[in-house]
Amino acid sequence: MKQHIAHRIQSALQTLIEQGQLPEDIAPRIQVDRTKDKSHGDFASNVAMMLAKPAGKAPRAVAEMLQPLLTDDQIEKIEIAGPGFINFFVKAEEKFAVVNEVVEKGEDFGRSNAGQGASVQVEFVSANPTGPLHVGHGRGAAYGACVADLLEAVGYDVAREYYVNDAGRQMDILATSVWMRYLDLCEVAVTFPKNGYQGDYIWTTSRELLAEHGEQFKRSADEVMANVPADEGEEGGDKEAHIDGLIENAKALLGETDYRIIHKAVLDVILTDIKEDLSEFGIDFQNWFSERSLFESGLVDAAIEKLQQKGLVYEKGGALWFKSTDFGDEKDRVVVRDNGIKTYFASDIAYHFNKLERGFEKIIDVWGADHHGYVPRVKAAMTAMDTNPDALEVLLVQFASLFRGGEKVAMSTRSGQFVTLRELREEVGTDAARFFYVMRKSEQHMDFDLDLAKSQSNENPVYYIQYAHARVSAVMNQLVDKGFIYDEAMGLANLERLTEEHEDTLVTAMAKFPETVNNAAMNHEPHLMVHYLRELAHALHSYYNAHAFIVDEAELRNARLVLVKAAQQTLKNGLKLLGVSAPDSM
RNA sequence: GCGCCCAUAGCUCAGCUGGAUAGAGCACCCGCCUUCUAAGCGGGCGGUCAGGGGUUCGAAUCCUCUUGGGCGUGCCA
Numbered sequence: 001m002k003q004h005i006a007h008r009i010q011s012a013l014q015t016l017i018e019q020g021q022l023p024e025d026i027a028p029r030i031q032v033d034r035t036k037d038k039s040h041g042d043f044a045s046n047v048a049m050m051l052a053k054p055a056g057k058a059p060r061a062v063a064e065m066l067q068p069l070l071t072d073d074q075i076e077k078i079e080i081a082g083p084g085f086i087n088f089f090v091k092a093e094e095k096f097a098v099v100n101e102v103v104e105k106g107e108d109f110g111r112s113n114a115g116q117g118a119s120v121q122v123e124f125v126s127a128n129p130t131g132p133l134h135v136g137h138g139r140g141a142a143y144g145a146c147v148a149d150l151l152e153a154v155g156y157d158v159a160r161e162y163y164v165n166d167a168g169r170q171m172d173i174l175a176t177s178v179w180m181r182y183l184d185l186c187e188v189a190v191t192f193p194k195n196g197y198q199g200d201y202i203w204t205t206s207r208e209l210l211a212e213h214g215e216q217f218k219r220s221a222d223e224v225m226a227n228v229p230a231d232e233g234e235e236g237g238d239k240e241a242h243i244d245g246l247i248e249n250a251k252a253l254l255g256e257t258d259y260r261i262i263h264k265a266v267l268d269v270i271l272t273d274i275k276e277d278l279s280e281f282g283i284d285f286q287n288w289f290s291e292r293s294l295f296e297s298g299l300v301d302a303a304i305e306k307l308q309q310k311g312l313v314y315e316k317g318g319a320l321w322f323k324s325t326d327f328g329d330e331k332d333r334v335v336v337r338d339n340g341i342k343t344y345f346a347s348d349i350a351y352h353f354n355k356l357e358r359g360f361e362k363i364i365d366v367w368g369a370d371h372h373g374y375v376p377r378v379k380a381a382m383t384a385m386d387t388n389p390d391a392l393e394v395l396l397v398q399f400a401s402l403f404r405g406g407e408k409v410a411m412s413t414r415s416g417q418f419v420t421l422r423e424l425r426e427e428v429g430t431d432a433a434r435f436f437y438v439m440r441k442s443e444q445h446m447d448f449d450l451d452l453a454k455s456q457s458n459e460n461p462v463y464y465i466q467y468a469h470a471r472v473s474a475v476m477n478q479l480v481d482k483g484f485i486y487d488e489a490m491g492l493a494n495l496e497r498l499t500e501e502h503e504d505t506l507v508t509a510m511a512k513f514p515e516t517v518n519n520a521a522m523n524h525e526p527h528l529m530v531h532y533l534r535e536l537a538h539a540l541h542s543y544y545n546a547h548a549f550i551v552d553e554a555e556l557r558n559a560r561l562v563l564v565k566a567a568q569q570t571l572k573n574g575l576k577l578l579g580v581s582a583p584d585s586m
Numbered sequence: 587g588c589g590c591c592c593a594u595a596g597c598u599c600a601g602c603u604g605g606a607u608a609g610a611g612c613a614c615c616c617g618c619c620u621u622c623u624a625a626g627c628g629g630g631c632g633g634u635c636a637g638g639g640g641u642u643c644g645a646a647u648c649c650u651c652u653u654g655g656g657c658g659u660g661c662c663a
Binding site: 035399456464471 | 588589590598599602604606610611613621627628644657658659660661662
């Protein structure tokens, strides 16, 4: 409808230009908006005001020239109001046509082909596999999932990917932590390093290793501790040097093969847990991309080599630097450290190059906002690698703080003192968690109120929307109890019987759904869907309170029922996009 | 210091790419269940859109400065 009106205005302007009533060189952006106030009709355009100056006429005069040219069989009336707005009142039968559309399309209502099948990769969560996901990861997970689902709904070919940081020092610390626990189980007298990973999953893995491999990895305490610098807390101790010493010994004593078994064992345990956790959270990835695979397949070396050939790499202080300043970064960045270890950034160069090599037209990375400084250097690398940096869009998600009883829940990743995503789901439920995480604009800091998310009351916004959905189901049950049979065809044939104000409001809200999906998808803003659904639910609740649906007269009854069922379907489709269930009873 | 983000009702936040009288929810006050679920509905209270300047028919929205917060600024990931 919006586009239809825009076209009408376009052709009306053309006519006026041909008649010489408007200068030829005007090319306004035709803007048609939904009105906020019903007295302003259904749609309004500001073209007259935009054209006032170039046309050398008063806005209202321009509007009056346009008005007679805009009449249409879908428009009830056109008014000129305020400073020069042209207000369009759409005919009721046009407005109610959306009910037919919803009935026809069902769960596809709201979907479109705006993306035209373009392939998009959305990479999100990508938390280091060094432990279970915690609530901090939850927001990125929920947000990324919604962005991906929304893009899919508007016709993009979406691939969800989790980048597994399974290479590097943190993983070595993890593997060594497991080994130390394993040694403890073997009754070797070793002290667990201060910088090691705590947590049950470390013990679990070490027990599994012992069960499966016996004492294959057992070494004496003297061997394990040989030449290892003192740990923190001891005299002259340094926890970093200490753990690095242990890692070195672990690799030397166990050999590549056995060390890898432990490394892989703990990685498998953690990844399995993360996958299960996310799946229960309603999020499934098409691909889990291993950072290690980038090294093993030589892609990291190839990327560095490519930069070298282009003269974009130099050596300084024993390290290898990438001249990212040539591409707008603040300073050059190290890709290979003086100890020969490649940086995380080096694998990221290869990774982003590889993403585009795989044929994605657009790649989206969802990162924590604390990584925002990282964006320029990745884009610089993409340019240097002869790939288009504009193909990458980085979406930043601010942290969420948990509040319980009005108090901020203190969290630190140190020594397992954090609330896990699983605990959160168990405490507030998946629906509330998904909903709360995307309720706020992603780049906004947010306070996650546990008590509110948990509360089974009117204070909880999730229930408000779910309740509206359930209510319609309750009405349909009631219908059967009263001995009526729902007749959809009769309802659709009698939509003109729906003349109440509440019915107009409801149907108008429903008509906004497709554009809301499109808006939320294109702008990567799932919170728009949250706000929309609240509005739709409100329209339904108000209608419910004002009018009985199950009336004696069959035509009116079925017309009302088909309307509320369409509203229910719309609520369901919207909730689905947020990963929230649509219950039939509560 | 430099860079990025943010500031709207008592609280938590919307405000679509510049539009008409700045909106919700919660909290608070007043009403509505013999009628389809009251996890609901209706009404009320509540604002110098952080502050100054600018752009124009029109600014919460765009530009600029100030103030006040958050984050980043590693041969960490």
